[in-house]
Amino acid sequence: MLDAEVTILPEHRGSMRRIVNLAATLRENGAIGHKALITNLSESGCQIHWDAQIEEGAEVFVKLTTQFPLRATIMWSKDGIAGCKFATPLTATAILGLTSNRHLQGKRLFGPGRSGGRSASQTP
8 A cells, every 4th residue: 555645625425535545456346356546535435546447337346455345336437537436335444544554454344234244354
């Protein structure tokens, strides 16, 4: 993961976005993953840059760490940049862990009632 200062942007979508510089892997279901860069992150989704075009509405997996891949839907895509909406929102603890380089082992990653309340150590 690349270290970067986190900037919080005003948000009109209901989730506060944070400016980040996070290495990630993006893959469509059944496809090989490709290196990507996440440039903003919120509880509900992220903006991702990668070398290929991907269609709006595509179901993908975004892997931010070796701990857990996140299922997401591509909401928009243009010129190698895409907006992803997570199927299960992240918790504030997960966002803090990802943006501060803290270890997430045993921390609750998903909001109440999401994904059976799994923690990072229990997520596939």
